[in-house]
Every structure is written in structure tokens, then in C-alpha cells.
Amino acid sequence: MKILIIGAGAAGSVVAKKCAMNSEIFQDIHLASRTLSKCDAIKEDIKAKQGKNIHTYKLDADDVSETTQLLKEIQPDLVINMALPYQDLHIMDACLEAGCHYMDTANYEPIDVAKFEYHWQWAYQDKFKEAGLMAILGCGFDPGQTNIYCAYAQKNLFDEIHEIDIIDCNAGDHGKAFATNFNPEINLREVTQRGKYWENGQWIETEPLEFRKMINFPEVGEKAGYLLYHEELESLVQNIKGLKRIRFWMTFGDEYIKHMEVLQNIGMTRIDPVIHNGVEIVPIQFLKTLLPEPSSLAEDYTGKTSIGCIMTGIKDGKEKTILIYNVCDHAQTHAEVQAQAVSYTTGVPPVTGAIMLAKGLWNMEPGVWNVEQLDPDPFMDEVAKQGLPWHITELDSGLGALTERRTAFKYKDKAA
Numbered sequence: 001m002k003i004l005i006i007g008a009g010a011a012g013s014v015v016a017k018k019c020a021m022n023s024e025i026f027q028d029i030h031l032a033s034r035t036l037s038k039c040d041a042i043k044e045d046i047k048a049k050q051g052k053n054i055h056t057y058k059l060d061a062d063d064v065s066e067t068t069q070l071l072k073e074i075q076p077d078l079v080i081n082m083a084l085p086y087q088d089l090h091i092m093d094a095c096l097e098a099g100c101h102y103m104d105t106a107n108y109e110p111i112d113v114a115k116f117e118y119h120w121q122w123a124y125q126d127k128f129k130e131a132g133l134m135a136i137l138g139c140g141f142d143p144g145q146t147n148i149y150c151a152y153a154q155k156n157l158f159d160e161i162h163e164i165d166i167i168d169c170n171a172g173d174h175g176k177a178f179a180t181n182f183n184p185e186i187n188l189r190e191v192t193q194r195g196k197y198w199e200n201g202q203w204i205e206t207e208p209l210e211f212r213k214m215i216n217f218p219e220v221g222e223k224a225g226y227l228l229y230h231e232e233l234e235s236l237v238q239n240i241k242g243l244k245r246i247r248f249w250m251t252f253g254d255e256y257i258k259h260m261e262v263l264q265n266i267g268m269t270r271i272d273p274v275i276h277n278g279v280e281i282v283p284i285q286f287l288k289t290l291l292p293e294p295s296s297l298a299e300d301y302t303g304k305t306s307i308g309c310i311m312t313g314i315k316d317g318k319e320k321t322i323l324i325y326n327v328c329d330h331a332q333t334h335a336e337v338q339a340q341a342v343s344y345t346t347g348v349p350p351v352t353g354a355i356m357l358a359k360g361l362w363n364m365e366p367g368v369w370n371v372e373q374l375d376p377d378p379f380m381d382e383v384a385k386q387g388l389p390w391h392i393t394e395l396d397s398g399l400g401a402l403t404e405r406r407t408a409f410k411y412k413d414k415a416a
């Protein structure tokens with residue numbers, strides 16, 4: 001397969017390196033990004049450690065004609081978009097023009113509105129069908145592997161799934177007072193927005209980080225998870241039959257919340273332009289410049305991520321609750337591909353998805369697909385081999401009702 005990866009950041013570098021490790025499938029690897037030196041650093045690393053050559057390019061993926069031209073020149077079978085959600089539609093347009101399959105790990109978000117929804121990308125359904133091409137959306141870890149855990153459970157473990165809680169914990173320590181594990185701008189936009197979950201056919205909104213719950217995460221123990229809106233809820237509501245409730249929980253340390261609260265309160269997370277010394281700047285973009293790049297955190301990172309889905313449903317007339325999860329160790333991922341575990345868990349699933357396409361193991365129907373619409377079984381087999389083994393354990397019960405409430409963006413917790 002000839003592959004083009006767009007985006008040479010923390011997760012893009014994992015994709016490039018893992019593709020190179022699977023050179024019997026990816027015979028021809030191309031990497032393009034806004035900053036050529038970052039592509040070249042990854043190329044050098046692959047050359048030094050694996051003795052393989054990849055091709056690199058400078059590209060502004062917001063420029064559809066520049067991207068189309070590059071795609072026509074390279075003619076990749078598949079483009080993996082590892083840039084930012086702002087580029088999704090531009091890269092999809094270029095794929096249609098040049099006749100390439102498309103895959104990403106985060107849904108489209110307009111730069112001037114912190115709102116991530118699938119409708120912009122789902123609107124490409126007819127165009128991709130007519131072009132005979134596939135667009136595979138949200139093939140990272142969450143969204144991505146978590147959606148596939150749900151699809152696997154629906155296919156193999158339940159007759160009907162009623163409740164899903166996606167639980168995401170990074171119990172690692174990067175040694176910095178404040179840093180984000182993936183692109184700071186996208187991370188802070190996600191965490192500071194209002195929360196939302198789905199119950200009995202309705203979306204219910206919450207204040208940002210209003211609800212928290214102590215969750216027992218495999219291998220890392222009890223941590224406080226906060227209810228967030230996350231994009232996979234939108235597609236899973238449509239694709240999991242019989243669903244009555246779905247929520248998403250992510251852990252944050254007190255230090256992270258303290259910094260975020262201050263940044264929010266003083267306007268540093270604003271996404272609208274302000275005039276500073278006669279020059280227009282966007283505070284969150286300036287903040288991103290000041291914060292550590294997610295790829296720079298890898299070297300001294302210790303601890304593990306523990307991410308999975310708790311699902312309650314019916315099998316053969318009986319109710320049961322299971323947890324499907326993966327645990328990933330920051331030091332091990334650094335040893336393997338010089339990346340921290342958040343970048344690794346984001347980068348391995350799209351490589352696995354690309355292997356599914358290369359081997360014809362996924363539904364090869366043209367159109368726009370969320371990953372839970374594709375066959376989970378071969379993906380689950382392959383992703384474990386690629387470095388993200390998964391486990392299933394039976395639980396006595398699910399997470400239950402919302403109980404502990406905190407006042408939004410106040411550091412001190414206040415029980416409900």
C-alpha cells in the first residue's frame with residue numbers, strides 16, 4: 001500500500017514509525033506537514049533505527065489545491081490525516097479530487113467555534129460513494145478503538161447493550177506543572193466546553209466538568225473521572241442498538257484543573273482574536289506556543305494510560321456488565337517509538353485500520369464510515385499484535401447514576 005500521512009506531530013510520528021515497522025504492507029510511505037523539519041526528523045529517526053526510507057514534503061493542508069496537487073503527484077491509496085481537526089474537510093476535498101481513500105482520528109471542528117460534530121463530515125456521504133472511495137472517521141483510540149470495543153461487544157458479547165461508559169485515564173507523570181498530552185489547542189477547547197451525555201433518547205448538557213465520579217481503572221486504581229462530551233458519543237448513539245445511556249469520563253489531576261481554571265478565568269483559552277500591542281492574536285494559539293509540544297513529553301514520562309468501555313446489557317435473557325480495556329505504559333512506548341502513551345494509543349489504531357484496508361478485511365463499500373460500522377473482529381486481532389492488547393473483564397455493576405457535582409471551574413470540590 002502506498003500511504004500518505006499528513007501531520008508530523010506527536011501522533012503522526014507514531015503512525016509513520018509503525019507503518020515503517022510494517023513495511024511488508026506499507027511499501028511506500030510519504031509524510032507531509034506544515035513544518036518540513038519535523039517530517040525530516042522523523043524520516044532520519046526511521047532511517048537510523050529501521051534502515052528504511054520515507055518521503056517527506058512541506059504542505060499546508062488548509063490549501064485544498066496544494067494538497068490535491070501533492071496527492072496527484074504521489075497517488076497514495078490512503079491518506080491518514082494526523083494534522084488537526086480544522087484540516088479534515090480540506091483533506092477530504094483533496095482526496096475526492098485526487099481519488100484517494102481518507103482516514104482521520106478526530107472530527108471536524110471549525111477554527112472559530114469550539115464545536116465538534118460529525119454532520120460536516122457525514123455530509124460527504126454521497127460524494128465519497130459516487131467517487132467509489134472510503135472515508136473512515138475517528139480511527140484513533142477515543143474515538144476509534146473505544147468505538148470498536150463497543151462494536152465488538154455488540155457483535156460477540158451481548159444481544160443488546162443498554163449502557164456505555166467510556167472511561168479514559170492517563171495516570172502518567174510527565175514531570176511538568178502543566179502540559180497537554182495532545183495538541184494543546186484542541187485539548188483545551190475540548191475540556192473547557194460544556195459537558196453532554198445521552199440518556200433515554202435525549203442529550204443532556206452539563207456545566208464544564210460539573211460531574212465527577214471515582215472510577216476504579218484497571219492497573220492504575222481509583223481516580224476521579226470527569227464527565228465530558230466526546231465525539232464518539234454522537235456516532236455510537238446511532239450505531240449501537242438498544243442503547244439507553246452513553247457517557248464519557250476522563251481523569252484530570254488537581255494540578256491540571258487548577259491551571260486550566262486560571263487560564264480560563266483570565267481569558268487565555270479564548271478562541272476569538274484580541275488586539276495586543278496593535279496586533280491581532282488568538283489567546284489559545286499564543287498559549288499553545290508557550291506550552292510544551294506533546295511530543296516533547298515522551299522522554300521522562302512514567303506511568304500508564306488505562307482506557308476502556310464499561311457496558312451493561314442483555315445476553316441470553318440475563319443482564320451483565322463488562323469492561324473492555326487497554327493499558328499502555330509511557331516508558332514502553334518511548335522505548336519502542338520515542339513517543340508517550342497518549343500519542344501511541346492515538347497512532348496505532350489508524351495504522352491498524354490501514355492494514356484492514358490493505359488486506360481487504362473491512363467492508364470495502366465506498367462512503368463515509370465511523371469505525372464501529374466496520375467489522376470489529378479482524379481489527380481487534382490486529383491491534384493487539386500492533387501494540388495495543390485488550391482485555392475483557394466482568395464487573396458486578398456499571399458506574400450508576402451521576403452523584404458527585406462540582407461547581408464549574410472552581411478548584412475546590414463541592415459535594416452535591
Ligand code: NDP
Nearest residue numbers: 007008009010011034035061083106140141142143182183
Ligand atoms: P500535534 O500538535 O503534535 O501535531 C499536529 C501536527 O499537524 C503538527 O505537526 C502540525 O504542524 C500539523 N499541522 C497543523 N496544521 C497543519 C496544516 N494546516 N497543514 C499541515 N500540517 C498541519 O498534535 P497530536 O499529534 O497530539 O494530535 C494530532 C491529531 O490527533 C489531532 O487532530 C488530535 O485531535 C488527534 N487526537 C486523536 C485522539 C484519539 O484518540 N482519537 C487522541 C489524541 C489526539 P506544526 O508542527 O507545524 O505545528
